[in-house]
Amino acid sequence: MLRISSRFDSGAIDVVDCSDPANIRLNLRPDNASDFAQWFHFRLTGARGLDCVLNIENAGQSAYPDGWDGYYAVASYDRAEWFRVDSEFDGQTFRILHTPESDAVWYAYFEPYSWERHQELIGGALSVSPWVELVPLGVTPDGHDLDLLQIGRPAPGKKNVWIIARQHPGETMAEWFVEGLLENLLDEQNAISRSLLESCVFHVVPNMNPDGSVRGNLRTNALGANLNREWGAPTLERSPEVLWVRERMLATGVDVFLDIHGDEAIPHNFVAGCESNESFSKKQHELQEAFKAAWLMFSPDFQTEHGYEVGKFGPETLTLATNWVGHTFGCLAYTIEMPFKDTASKPLLAVGWNGERSRQFGASVLGALNAVLPRLSA
Template sequence: MQISDNFDSGNIRVIEASDPSNIQLEIKHDNQSDFYQWFHFKLQTDPAENGERPEHVMHIINAGDAAYVEGWEDYQAVASYDRDHWFRVPTTYDGKTLTFTLAPEYDSVYFAYFSPYSYERHQDLVHSAQMSPDCQLQVLGQTLDGRDMSLLKIGQEGEGKKTIWLTARQHPGETMAEWFIEGFIDRLLDEDDGVARALLNKAVFYIVPNMNPDGSVRGHLRTNAVGANLNREWLEPSMERSPEVFLVREKMFETGIDMFLDIHGDEALPVNFLAGCEGVVAYDERHKALEDKFKEILLAITPEFQDDRGYEKDEPGKANPTVGTNWVGNQFKCLAYTVEMPFKDNDLLPDATVGWSDTRSSLLGRDFLTGVYHMVDELR
């Protein structure tokens, strides 16, 4: 039996792996950070005896000190034999140790916190998108590890057109965010989709599919190469600590913004929801009306969305100005929302086999395009 994390977004430390029924593991910390929760590793089994393999029991023994321990409650890890189709496996948490089990059907199996979105797939996404006549692939600069900060500009400027920004994976372990973006882009570039065509007549989109490529490749949960939580860097980013945010902000100043969506995943809450910028100084009744309308539209579009559960709203003037949605909403006085999806399942429409998944995230991204379509005329 062999266990490895020596690949894109891999993260695990083997403590003991001599007995399939008692595999002891630990999750590694993000570099220069106390954050950890993302795991992703490959298990190569011993040859099957009599055509059967024993049940493998994996214990993540430092789960009780992870960044968001409430994320382990009612959570199930995901596994895959082909790295394409991911399914949930029986998982328990006793307050200290996360334990999941599987009797492998094949010689090699991958496990992860959520369906991974590889850097190679990211490259495929942005380079296939640029093949559309409506899309330009721009490189804003480089990260600390020397990777491209890729931006997709979709649509052409014109008089009266709105400017809409989407960013995803400020927190690299929240891979559902880039699955969402993949679905959004796929539909936006569909020449046969009437919603997409109508939107591109009214708006220009600027999309950053992966705000944190270094953290993504390194197998981080929440931070970049030097331990910076990018979603706390928006007030005063720097090229030395948070070039990802610095470069994106500079482009935002150049384009202006009429609507902003920042795509994330939440470890604890088993629902899809929005978080606004109610506590920023510039927030007013017009802002509230835009927020309320967008939520009403989404509730009408998809049963995957709800507005009963979510984060507590900030009191007036008390919002954290270093958070992306707060900074953008205040700076550009525009509709700005954080989109949150679950690592677990969506309680409203549970699926025992896959839970909330890469495919469902992508489909939600496609649904959000309809929501943007119904909002675009109201933005300014």
Template sequence: MIRISSHFDSGAIDVVDASDPANVRLALRPDNASPFMQWFHFRLSGAKDTDCVLKLENAAASAYPGGWPDYHAVASYDRENWFRVPTDYDGQTLTIRHTPRHDAVWFAYFEPYSWERHQQLIGGALEASPWVELLPLGVTPDGHDFDALKIGVDTPGKQKVWLIARQHPGESMAEWFAEGFLEALLDTQNALGRALLEKAVFYVVPNMNPDGSVRGNLRTNATGTNLNREWGAPSAERSPEVLWVRALMQQTGVDVFLDIHGDESIPHNFASGCDDIPSFSAKQAELQALFNTVWLAASPDFQTVHGYENGKFGPDTLKIATKWVGETFGCLAYTIEMPFKDTFDRPVPEVGWNGERSRQFGASVLAPLWAVVNRAG
């Protein structure tokens, strides 16, 4: 007898009818306190060597139905190695087809980044270098530790570089990116990492939304709040995570800011800057152009042709982290977006865009940061 379960870290699915492996009827589960839905993560057991057809019947009602065409779900037998499986979308239902080789297989919208791995990321960074300091900023409504990492030693003239990730918890590629970034920055044999720490102090928040991540939410925290619309006026009741980070930023100052995300629909990696903020300056435009030029040379996975149009966010512009930081501190502020799908230009169909490619992309951002830190200083 087959069974669908999701009672684990970041698990999310509703079961309509799992009696027939050739017609397993499922539904996307909304975030716990908001109607956003797109993330799924569940286990199928009891179907070894059985041709299974899994139908997410409410896919058309998801937050981003434009994300389903050309999308393929990820699956894993060991929760370490994830691969893409045949998936199609008919405009209403997302259908996943797979014949499991083992008694249990896990499916997800994207390769998950677990809370346990987050703990290992924090501990590994502290172990890697004496220049890493844990900054406990608070405890979330669900009781999770909310931490920043300070990396480097404050001396006069050093730049303050901020990187935050995973405001939207379902965008797990963002924390994979942060892991690759931290690993490269703290590698004592990485010349760019060593050089950057001579010029800058880094503040890194690898997971801005622990509660939403563990709950299996797509975009919101435990209170049902989209954190990336809270930067204009965060509150302790709705968005304590933003309140804590913003307060620390106002103490430290910000010279460079990166906010790491994933985009459901666009099959490219891209950056979205501050061209549409009221105070956008010639200096910010120069730094954006420099960042783009150097990253294009450093990573073929980056491109500047496809992305968001200016003015996309309308009246919400200054509620968004990148825009608020750029407006408040007059610095280079960029949102980095990665795909849930594969990259169109350089696809790897077996795995698509995944955790490891996100890690390598995170490591590659040291090159444009080095250029910007030198120019900004």
């Protein structure tokens, strides 16, 4: 008997009918307290050897319908190795066409990053280096810890580098990115990392939105807040995660800020800066240009031709993390975006853009940071 289930960490789907493998009918499930719907993660059992067509019938009404064109769903038989499967979109229904080779197969919008793996990330970082300190910032409405890793010892003259990820919980590539960055930053034999830690203290929040992550939300926390529109005036009642991080930033100062995200529609890795801020300075412009030039040298997966147009967010601009931080601290501040699809310039059809490629991309940003470091004091 066919069965679809999603009662697990980050699971999300609504089942309309799963009696016929050739016409399994599904709907995207919206975030628990908002109308955003795009993320899915579910398990199909009882379909080994059957030619299945899984129809997500409300894809055309999703948060980002342009995201389905050229997109292929990911699947796994063991939740460790994920691969892309044949998919198509007719403007309304998104279809997954797949013949499972196992009694159970998991499908997802992107390779998931579980709350359990987050715990392993924190524990691993603490066990690898004596220079890592865990700073619990608060307890979320659902009872999860909001974790900050401080790496390096504060000292006069040291720069403060802030990196946050997964404000939007469905953008799981962001925490994969942080995992790769941390692995290399904590490698005592990595010359770039040693150079950075001589001059900088890193403040890393690997998951800004643990409630939304576990609930299987696309963009919001348990209270229905899109955290990346809360930076202008966060409140304990609606966006405590942003409030706590902002308070810590104001205490430490910020010299570099990176906010890690994923984009549904654009098949490229790119950055978005603070050009639309009225306070955007010549120094910030020079730092942005130097950072981009350096990252192009360190990663062929990075590009600067495709991205967001300046002024895209209009009156919301200073409610976004990157713009608020850039305005408040006058620092180098960038949003980093990765694709849910694949990189159009360097595709890998079997896996698309995935967790491992995100990890490697995260590692590569350390080279760009190290290259721009001398300019921070110029």
